[in-house]
Amino acid sequence: xxxxxxxxxxxxxxxxxxxxxxxxxxxxxxxxxxxxxxxxxxxxxxxxxxxxxxxxxxxxxxxxxxxxxxxxxxxxxxxxxxxxxxxxxxxxxxxxxxxxxxxxxxxxxxxxxxxxxxxxxxxxxxxxxxxxxxxxxxxxxxxxxxxxxxxxxxxxxxxxxxxxxxxxxxxxxxxxxxxxxxxxxxxxxxxxxxxxxxxxxxxxxxxxxxxxxxxxxxxxxxxxxxxxxxxxxxxxxxxxxxxxxxxxxxxxxxxxxxxxxxxxxxxxxxxxxxxxxxxxxxxxxxxxxxxxxxxxxxxxxxxxxxxxxxxxxxxxxxxxxxxxxxxxxxxxxxxxxxxxxxxxxxxxxxxxxxxxxxxxxxxxxxxxxxxxxxxxxxxxxxxxxxxxxxxxxxxxxxxxxxxxxxxxxxxxxxxxxxxxxxxxxxxxxxxxxxxxxxxxxxxxxxxxxxxxxxxxxxxxxxxxxxxxxxxxxxxxxxxxxxxxxxxxxxxxxxxxxxxxxxxxxxxxxxxxxxxxxxxxxxxxxxxxxxxxxxx
Numbered sequence: 001x002x003x004x005x006x007x008x009x010x011x012x013x014x015x016x017x018x019x020x021x022x023x024x025x026x027x028x029x030x031x032x033x034x035x036x037x038x039x040x041x042x043x044x045x046x047x048x049x050x051x052x053x054x055x056x057x058x059x060x061x062x063x064x065x066x067x068x069x070x071x072x073x074x075x076x077x078x079x080x081x082x083x084x085x086x087x088x089x090x091x092x093x094x095x096x097x098x099x100x101x102x103x104x105x106x107x108x109x110x111x112x113x114x115x116x117x118x119x120x121x122x123x124x125x126x127x128x129x130x131x132x133x134x135x136x137x138x139x140x141x142x143x144x145x146x147x148x149x150x151x152x153x154x155x156x157x158x159x160x161x162x163x164x165x166x167x168x169x170x171x172x173x174x175x176x177x178x179x180x181x182x183x184x185x186x187x188x189x190x191x192x193x194x195x196x197x198x199x200x201x202x203x204x205x206x207x208x209x210x211x212x213x214x215x216x217x218x219x220x221x222x223x224x225x226x227x228x229x230x231x232x233x234x235x236x237x238x239x240x241x242x243x244x245x246x247x248x249x250x251x252x253x254x255x256x257x258x259x260x261x262x263x264x265x266x267x268x269x270x271x272x273x274x275x276x277x278x279x280x281x282x283x284x285x286x287x288x289x290x291x292x293x294x295x296x297x298x299x300x301x302x303x304x305x306x307x308x309x310x311x312x313x314x315x316x317x318x319x320x321x322x323x324x325x326x327x328x329x330x331x332x333x334x335x336x337x338x339x340x341x342x343x344x345x346x347x348x349x350x351x352x353x354x355x356x357x358x359x360x361x362x363x364x365x366x367x368x369x370x371x372x373x374x375x376x377x378x379x380x381x382x383x384x385x386x387x388x389x390x391x392x393x394x395x396x397x398x399x400x401x402x403x404x405x406x407x408x409x410x411x412x413x414x415x416x417x418x419x420x421x422x423x424x425x426x427x428x429x430x431x432x433x434x435x436x437x438x439x440x441x442x443x444x445x446x447x448x449x450x451x452x453x454x455x456x457x458x459x460x461x462x463x464x465x466x467x468x469x470x471x472x473x474x475x476x477x478x479x480x481x482x483x484x485x486x487x488x489x490x491x492x493x494x495x496x497x498x499x500x501x502x503x504x505x506x507x508x509x510x511x512x513x514x515x516x517x518x519x520x521x522x523x524x525x526x527x528x529x530x531x532x533x534x535x
Contacts, residue, residue, distance in 0.1 A: 259428035383446030423448035
């Protein structure tokens with residue numbers, strides 16, 4: 001694909017056209033004689049209306065594809081989520097009045113006291129689907145503390161509600177939060193307090209006046225909402241941005257590219273990359289933007305950072321993103337998105353960008369099919385050997401916390417494998433072995449031939465175990481690492497690789513990971529060998 005200027009258009013508008021060779025275009029000024037061929041320069045007068053019509057058709061077919069994949073929530077689902085947010089706002093208003101009363105504040109301050117709920121993540125950006133959770137931020141005034149008022153008073157109020165189930169606190173996370181289900185919808189609720197008594201319902205947290213004197217934890221909690229709001233303000237067309245981001249997220253999940261803790265992309269990384277493309281290509285169709293997205297990042301000169309806002313001084317590279325793929329946080333000009341990308345996952349990401357470009361450069365051809373771009377990554381056919389990571393606990397209600405803790409330590413495991421010069425492809429998909437009595441989850445990471453055949457697995461496992469027991473306050477579960485051949489993979493994984501996810505429904509049962517709702521939903525797997533345990 002290429003952008004060329006239509007010289008019959010006085011505005012000089014660039015239009016997207018395919019490579020001439022791919023469509024068998026012939027230059028009529030390409031002259032032949034007995035001795036040589038001469039190409040006489042010519043200005044092609046493309047009909048913008050024809051190109052626009054084809055682009056529109058491809059965009060409509062892509063929108064239909066996304067709808068068929070269940071990525072467009074129904075009106076009823078939207079109303080249901082809006083109702084949940086409305087009820088949460090009502091609860092936190094009652095909560096903050098109660099806290100103000102308990103603090104013996106003057107009556108006028110009790111009457112003025114208010115708090116609110118802001119959303120961010122996929123729901124805040126408008127790119128959620130029926131299975132998405134809601135990332136929400138409770139914003140309270142100066143007198144409501146995190147440890148006592150949020151984690152105790154508000155927790156008790158929520159726990160007594162009939163709509164609320166599975167509520168628990170995650171106090172040791174980088175951003176402390178409460179996690180629960182409200183009318184069946186998973187909610188991750190963080191907290192930030194501002195140095196004000198009255199918090200407006202739609203408080204503008206990009207306004208620096210609200211940020212004076214806030215504590216470090218509140219600043220971290222605000223970062224998600226601030227990034228979302230900045231992105232939505234900077235893109236030229238919010239609807240086009242949302243459609244493109246939905247497409248890119250589906251591509252990333254299908255190709256095993258989505259999961260920050262696995263050294264891959266997180267939601268904020270993709271949102272910034274998509275906003276970068278939209279900001280620089282206003283008025284371009286959805287189909288053309290998909291092609292431009294892959295063309296741009298297939299040849300991006302990393303580690304040159306992606307900066308969404310123009311006219312800003314380039315910030316210094318922080319240590320965590322210095323070497324590979326720095327992507328600037330739009331709300332914080334001196335910060336980059338937190339990243340766990342390693343040399344192995346960096347190679348995978350670059351290869352997938354190039355593959356995406358190959359599949360979209362002939363977008364205007366009649367035989368083009370969007371399904372090829374979103375084909376699931378064939379793990380079982382791509383690697384001969386896998387690192388199997390098995391996690392289990394004695395009780396079901398302990399498994400979620402254990403999975404979340406181990407996942408939070410996966411970056412340490414990735415770094416250790418890098419130190420041993422092992423190249424890997426960490427699939428985020430979770431599997432469950434239904435033949436094992438204890439609740440369990442299994443991951444399969446592809447290993448690239450080479451040093452992986454000489455991997456000292458005992459050394460890696462022992463070091464990773466020591467990392468897991470350090471700082472964990474719950475009941476320690478079991479964790480084992482083992483090497484298996486592709487022939488030993490569960491049949492369900494091989495079925496998934498051939499796009500037959502539900503051809504054997506008796507073996508496949510959806511499995512949701514409570515501690516990490518952003519990650520791929522896995523499936524129960526048939527029986528396969530297990531190895532030692534972690535005590």
